[in-house]
Amino acid sequence: xxxxxxxxxxxxxxxxxxxxxxxxxxxxxxxxxxxxxxxxxxxxxxxxxxxxxxxxxxxxxxxxxxxxxxxxxxxxxxxxxxxxxxxxxxxxxxxxxxxxxxxxxxxxxxxxxxxxxxxxxxxxxxxxxxxxxxxxxxxxxxxxxxxxxxxxxxxxxxxxxxxxxxxxxxxxxxxxxxxxxxxxxxxxxxxxxxxxxxxxxxxxxxxxxxxxxxxxxxxxxxxxxxxxxxxxxxxxxxxxxxxxxxxxxxxxxxxxxxxxxxxxxxxxxxxxxxxxxxxxxxxxxxxxxx
Amino acid sequence: xxxxxxxxxxxxxxxxxxxxxxxxxxxxxxxxxxxxxxxxxxxxxxxxxxxxxxxxxxxxxxxxxxxxxxxxxxxxxxxxxxxxxxxxxxxxxxxxxxxxxxxxxxxxxxxxxxxxxxxxxxxxxxxxxxxxxxxxxxxxxxxxxxxxxxxxxxxxxxxxxxxxxxxxxxxxxxxxxxxxxxxxxxxxxxxxxxxxxxxxxxxxxxxxxxxxxxxxxxxxxxxxxxxxxxxxxxxxxxxxxxxxxxxxxxxxxxxxxxxxxxxxxxxxxxxxxxxxxxxxxxxxxxxxxxxxxxxxxxxxxxxxxxxxxxxxxxxxxxxxxxxxxxxxxxxxxxxxxxxxxxxxxxxxxxxxxxxxxxxxxxxxxxxxxxxxxxxxxxxxxxxxxxxxxxxxxxxxxxxxxxxxxxxxxxxxxxxxxxxxxxxxxxxxxxxxxxxxxxxxxx
Ligand SMILES: Cc1cc2nc3c(=O)[nH]c(=O)nc-3n(C[C@@H](O)[C@H](O)[C@H](O)COP(=O)(O)OP(=O)(O)OC[C@H]3O[C@@H](n4cnc5c(N)ncnc54)[C@H](O)[C@@H]3O)c2cc1C
Ligand SMILES: Cc1cc2nc3c(=O)[nH]c(=O)nc-3n(C[C@H](O)[C@H](O)[C@H](O)COP(=O)(O)OP(=O)(O)OC[C@H]3O[C@@H](n4cnc5c(N)ncnc54)[C@H](O)[C@@H]3O)c2cc1C
Numbered sequence: 001x002x003x004x005x006x007x008x009x010x011x012x013x014x015x016x017x018x019x020x021x022x023x024x025x026x027x028x029x030x031x032x033x034x035x036x037x038x039x040x041x042x043x044x045x046x047x048x049x050x051x052x053x054x055x056x057x058x059x060x061x062x063x064x065x066x067x068x069x070x071x072x073x074x075x076x077x078x079x080x081x082x083x084x085x086x087x088x089x090x091x092x093x094x095x096x097x098x099x100x101x102x103x104x105x106x107x108x109x110x111x112x113x114x115x116x117x118x119x120x121x122x123x124x125x126x127x128x129x130x131x132x133x134x135x136x137x138x139x140x141x142x143x144x145x146x147x148x149x150x151x152x153x154x155x156x157x158x159x160x161x162x163x164x165x166x167x168x169x170x171x172x173x174x175x176x177x178x179x180x181x182x183x184x185x186x187x188x189x190x191x192x193x194x195x196x197x198x199x200x201x202x203x204x205x206x207x208x209x210x211x212x213x214x215x216x217x218x219x220x221x222x223x224x225x226x227x228x229x230x231x232x233x234x235x236x237x238x239x240x241x242x243x244x245x246x247x248x249x250x251x252x253x254x255x256x257x258x259x260x261x262x263x264x265x266x267x268x269x270x271x272x273x274x275x276x277x278x279x280x281x282x283x284x285x286x287x288x289x290x
Numbered sequence: 291x292x293x294x295x296x297x298x299x300x301x302x303x304x305x306x307x308x309x310x311x312x313x314x315x316x317x318x319x320x321x322x323x324x325x326x327x328x329x330x331x332x333x334x335x336x337x338x339x340x341x342x343x344x345x346x347x348x349x350x351x352x353x354x355x356x357x358x359x360x361x362x363x364x365x366x367x368x369x370x371x372x373x374x375x376x377x378x379x380x381x382x383x384x385x386x387x388x389x390x391x392x393x394x395x396x397x398x399x400x401x402x403x404x405x406x407x408x409x410x411x412x413x414x415x416x417x418x419x420x421x422x423x424x425x426x427x428x429x430x431x432x433x434x435x436x437x438x439x440x441x442x443x444x445x446x447x448x449x450x451x452x453x454x455x456x457x458x459x460x461x462x463x464x465x466x467x468x469x470x471x472x473x474x475x476x477x478x479x480x481x482x483x484x485x486x487x488x489x490x491x492x493x494x495x496x497x498x499x500x501x502x503x504x505x506x507x508x509x510x511x512x513x514x515x516x517x518x519x520x521x522x523x524x525x526x527x528x529x530x531x532x533x534x535x536x537x538x539x540x541x542x543x544x545x546x547x548x549x550x551x552x553x554x555x556x557x558x559x560x561x562x563x564x565x566x567x568x569x570x571x572x573x574x575x576x577x578x579x580x581x582x583x584x585x586x587x588x589x590x591x592x593x594x595x596x597x598x599x600x601x602x603x604x605x606x607x608x609x610x611x612x613x614x615x616x617x618x619x620x621x622x623x624x625x626x627x628x629x630x631x632x633x634x635x636x637x638x639x640x641x642x643x644x645x646x647x648x649x650x651x652x653x654x655x656x657x658x659x660x661x662x663x664x665x666x667x668x669x670x671x672x673x674x675x676x677x678x679x680x681x682x683x684x685x686x687x688x689x690x691x692x693x694x695x696x697x698x699x700x701x702x703x704x705x706x707x708x709x710x711x712x713x714x715x716x717x718x719x720x721x722x723x724x725x726x727x728x729x730x731x732x
Contacts, residue, residue, distance in 0.1 A: 188446035
């Protein structure tokens, strides 16, 4: 069994200092680390690995990310691969995913890809799902437990408000794991010393068979960063057109209105998707078609 | 000596990547020795109280010419102030120099932020060929037939072998104790320093402290700042921040039930200090022990297979006017490396050969300085010099300058009256004057 683990190189939140004068992060003081969710993913991969199996770690990131891949090797991963290209200016999750998918294909595709559910910096939580789309594999996100049973992966997923769901996916598959499930084992001293100067294979766009055009998505430009401003308080006033009873009820509830939602149970997936889009349009989250 | 696999056998193992350890590793690696530098922190400097004046510029310049051009330094110190404080007043001695060595290369001192500086220095050792391993906590020394032959790191298969171990693990050295070279310290021999780094616009710093470009200033404060706790305070300018802190003798902190951060808050609120830190934003807070008793705390500095350097050896001059540890740490680290190089040439690592360390320390003026100032710490840590006299000076000045309709007194009668009113006996005063002179003048 071949297991791949995606490791993201992220800033350690405890070292982030925002310059009070400019509102910008003081880059000189930030330390980087392995994304915590990815750390537990790596540990679980090492525990799952059968004696004839392998664990390969992947990261899309600058040269500093080598340290994190070396740490993974010291902990027991069999191989590592880093993807980077100096032409990569800014990375959107969709680009990162495309690079990861290409990197997974460098050798024979694995049977299982473990990701963290969310990164601690951008944390869009989209990479596992986008990766599934790229590889056309099943994906389970928000996974808290998994178990391999006769070639199928049984997973427990965390849902909202403490609910759990049990599902089963067939391999090959992608799992997005919650953080803090387990601690990464400590590397032995000989391993730590061995990996210190282990070179990590680097794949650029060319080696991955991609061209900059493949990665061309509408770009977003950062114009300005501003320190947070407190939100203006809106005083609640009851609707003067309502009856006395309605106004009293509004005052008593202090303007809090419960969220209303609708559960879509019937229809084909296409019809359900249309219903969701119509709902979002109605609420002004999507533009009306022209 | 038993042989071990080549990848676990080093010529020199240095424990602790502070200024002592990195300097030792750098010099030993340059001599072609196989050097391992072990540091418990995630990176060198991660565990070190940040913000300090480094007075070892000339020493480092010998190893890395014009080092300040590439190192993360903040400002070079060309103004030093010593202030005597009462609760409401301050009298300061202001030293400024545009002279050679202060305002020009190789400079006398630089403010540095330790996490950055220590990291840079360790990187220099690495570039010289030392193997630098972080996240490696040393738990014990390894012995064979009474000789120290290596250390144990707190990890699986953590045994690692070296012909010479140099303990640079800082104050209260665990290693020196494990090796039986150091005793436990008494609380009166240790001080606790609490320190803050306060962010401030460089333009405001230059304005407020009358500095130009990268000039910097170091203030030391004596007197009522620490109330009845024996200690002092300091404030240094960095590029866009201030490092300031209070140092208090551990035993008197305990006795007077004072918390160090209370003293720090009081210090920042003092009328002579508050305007200097106004508008600043707290960036970092840290606390660290300082060995204060100098010569009296010196452990046995070597044994079969091991040397001790830096704070681990008590080489920190913390005596009133001086708060210098990094420069002595570096000097002693270099002396230890020279000794290790010598032992490797002789291929003999017994205490008899390592005794050359003493000569090397003398050549680098470490032991001579500490012998010269051996009387300073115990006396400086006394209540009269740390609290009473500075306060008397400050109050005396207040009376000299006060115009309130009463007849002006000349300074001598005024002093006489103040001594009379205080608890000091004239004989004691004379003895103290002698002691100050003995501590600092000859
Ligand atoms: C130099 C640089 C510039 C960037 N610029 C931008 C920018 O301009 N705009 C922007 O939106 N983002 C930018 N990013 C961040 C961008 O790379 C996203 O963080 C990334 O696409 C993943 O999205 P996410 O963090 O939301 O991942 P999530 O979906 O929250 O991550 C889930 C899991 O996916 C895996 N994963 C995610 N990222 C990687 C990775 N790089 N390598 C390996 N596995 C990974 C991990 O297992 C992770 O736990 C930049 C990053 C770098 C290093
Ligand atoms: C508040 C305060 C202000 C000071 N101001 C100044 C100043 O302005 N100028 C000045 O020159 N000096 C100053 N000093 C003193 C100075 O900090 C020390 O003298 C100096 O750091 C000593 O250097 P060192 O290399 O011996 O030890 P340290 O700098 O303490 O380094 C020891 C290193 O060893 C590591 N270590 C410890 N134990 C282990 C272990 N078991 N395994 C692995 N690694 C270990 C530590 O993590 C650390 O990195 C100040 C001290 C304090 C507390």
